[in-house]
Amino acid sequence: MVRYQFTDETEVSNAPMSMSLLAKLQRDILTGKYRPGQKLTEQNLCKEYGVSRTPIREALRQLETDGLVENILNRGSFVIGLSRQDFEDMFELRKAYEIQAVRWAIERITEEEMDRLEETFEFMEFYTMRGDLDKMLVINAGFHQVIYEASHNRMLQKTLTQYQTFLKYRSMDEEYGANYLTTVLEEHRAIFKAFIDKDVKAGAEAMERHINRAKERRCG
Amino acid sequence: MVRYQFTDETEVSNAPMSMSLLAKLQRDILTGKYRPGQKLTEQNLCKEYGVSRTPIREALRQLETDGLVENILNRGSFVIGLSRQDFEDMFELRKAYEIQAVRWAIERITEEEMDRLEETFEFMEFYTMRGDLDKMLVINAGFHQVIYEASHNRMLQKTLTQYQTFLKYRSMDEEYGANYLTTVLEEHRAIFKAFIDKDVKAGAEAMERHINRAKERRCG
DNA sequence: GATTGTATTTCTGTATACAATTATAGAGCC
DNA sequence: GGCTCTATAATTGTATACAGAAATACAATC
Numbered sequence: 389m390v391r392y393q394f395t396d397e398t399e400v401s402n403a404p405m406s407m408s409l410l411a412k413l414q415r416d417i418l419t420g421k422y423r424p425g426q427k428l429t430e431q432n433l434c435k436e437y438g439v440s441r442t443p444i445r446e447a448l449r450q451l452e453t454d455g456l457v458e459n460i461l462n463r464g465s466f467v468i469g470l471s472r473q474d475f476e477d478m479f480e481l482r483k484a485y486e487i488q489a490v491r492w493a494i495e496r497i498t499e500e501e502m503d504r505l506e507e508t509f510e511f512m513e514f515y516t517m518r519g520d521l522d523k524m525l526v527i528n529a530g531f532h533q534v535i536y537e538a539s540h541n542r543m544l545q546k547t548l549t550q551y552q553t554f555l556k557y558r559s560m561d562e563e564y565g566a567n568y569l570t571t572v573l574e575e576h577r578a579i580f581k582a583f584i585d586k587d588v589k590a591g592a593e594a595m596e597r598h599i600n601r602a603k604e605r606r607c608g
Numbered sequence: 609m610v611r612y613q614f615t616d617e618t619e620v621s622n623a624p625m626s627m628s629l630l631a632k633l634q635r636d637i638l639t640g641k642y643r644p645g646q647k648l649t650e651q652n653l654c655k656e657y658g659v660s661r662t663p664i665r666e667a668l669r670q671l672e673t674d675g676l677v678e679n680i681l682n683r684g685s686f687v688i689g690l691s692r693q694d695f696e697d698m699f700e701l702r703k704a705y706e707i708q709a710v711r712w713a714i715e716r717i718t719e720e721e722m723d724r725l726e727e728t729f730e731f732m733e734f735y736t737m738r739g740d741l742d743k744m745l746v747i748n749a750g751f752h753q754v755i756y757e758a759s760h761n762r763m764l765q766k767t768l769t770q771y772q773t774f775l776k777y778r779s780m781d782e783e784y785g786a787n788y789l790t791t792v793l794e795e796h797r798a799i800f801k802a803f804i805d806k807d808v809k810a811g812a813e814a815m816e817r818h819i820n821r822a823k824e825r826r827c828g
Numbered sequence: 829g830a831t832t833g834t835a836t837t838t839c840t841g842t843a844t845a846c847a848a849t850t851a852t853a854g855a856g857c858c
Numbered sequence: 859g860g861c862t863c864t865a866t867a868a869t870t871g872t873a874t875a876c877a878g879a880a881a882t883a884c885a886a887t888c
Contacts, residue, residue, distance in 0.1 A: 440873045449666045453673040462879050477761050484704035541697050543675050660843045
């Protein structure tokens with residue numbers, strides 16, 4: 389039984405269908421369509437995305453709290469750039485949260501969530517065997533998402549999901565080594581094993597290793 | 609020379625004056641004026657705050673990304689409650705970030721920021737001597753703010769500032785022990801000393817102790 | 829040529845209007 | 859009484875209108 393599907397479309401509560409305006413703007417900022425410091429004129433965005441100013445402004449406000457845009461009173465919205473240092477830092481911040489997420493998740497996970505985690509891990513094994521990199525990137529995110537949910541802390545979940553989004557677009561034009569798939573699978577296996585053993589310490593350590601290596605792979 | 613003032617008004621870029629609409633809504637949700645699960649009808653909020661739907665909706669969108677409000681498509685905004693567990697968790701999340709903030713701040717702090725940190729600490733000593741609790745609460749937040757800035761990471765700064773806001777309103781009706789002021793001062797002294805010594809490890813440890821004790825004081 | 833002051837245009841902030849969706853109330857029916 | 863269906867009202871989502879601030883262009887002045 390397929391309980392949920394792995395899709396790349398980041399589903400947001402507000403998304404009526406397809407990609408929400410907010411997600412589009414996030415994408416276009418993170419992929420560099422809009423350059424750091426660039427002024428985002430509402431009128432232009434209206435034309436660009438085919439909607440009126442109201443939804444544009446609401447999205448801009450959300451981007452502001454996300455930290456992707458700076459809003460100056462009576463002057464407008466400006467793209468905030470994420471430097472190489474910012475991205476490196478982000479891995480450290482993400483690491484702290486991911487470790488906490490694993491800790492709480494191992495303590496608080498429900499049976500239903502444990503089933504989903506297992507299922508997801510089996511998908512990972514399957515796609516690693518098949519050598520399907522694209523699918524793996526998506527399921528990788530899914531595996532972490534299950535852990536976020538199992539942490540049963542909305543704030544943690546929100547923040548980590550956002551980090552995923554930020555890093556997703558960066559990872560798109562990365563090079564992946566030959567044994568990337570098997571390496572990552574084993575890293576996740578260690579995390580998954582900690583869930584089976586209900587071993588908080590082992591889980592935290594496995595996650596720390598996993599994020600450290602991910603940072604090396606991407607920033608190294 | 610007074611470089612900046614300690615005020616309780618959380619200055620937001622959008623605030624034209626006084627308290628911004630967003631800050632008001634945050635306050636009213638966090639102080640329990642609006643109950644968890646309660647529907648926030650835009651029309652009512654318009655009357656309540658004396659503005660039209662446009663600014664109300666923009667604030668609601670920001671509250672949504674803040675995690676204080678849930679927005680359901682075509683159905684409206686609902687207050688999200690923060691349980692006792694959520695608040696306890698928040699201290700753990702905050703701790704992880706505060707520790708990282710101290711680490712980076714000790715490495716990256718500028719002379720100007722170091723001066724401000726010293727000045728702020730001296731204010732703390734002064735108000736502790738005077739036994740002025742209200743001023744201390746404000747300056748306490750200010751001390752941490754300087755550290756956030758010195759971390760030179762916008763995202764960290766944003767998140768920790770938000771945690772401060774969340775906890776601020778909770779702390780308002782708390783009881784403070786007789787030796788609260790001196791205890792807190794010494795905790796901050798240990799942190800400040802780590803900055804002088806440029807000792808990252810000591811700083812991280814001092815901050816961890818500080819947050820742990822703050823959690824005990826508030827959640828204990 | 830550079831600079832200052834002013835008029836014009838552009839853009840943001842806010843209010844309002846309209847369409848689409850959802851919630852509500854009541855009649856009819858079992 | 860409880861249920862379903864329908865008409866009405868209320869509410870959200872989006873577009874537009876208008877006032878005020880900021881940016882721009884340009885002429886006058888030095």
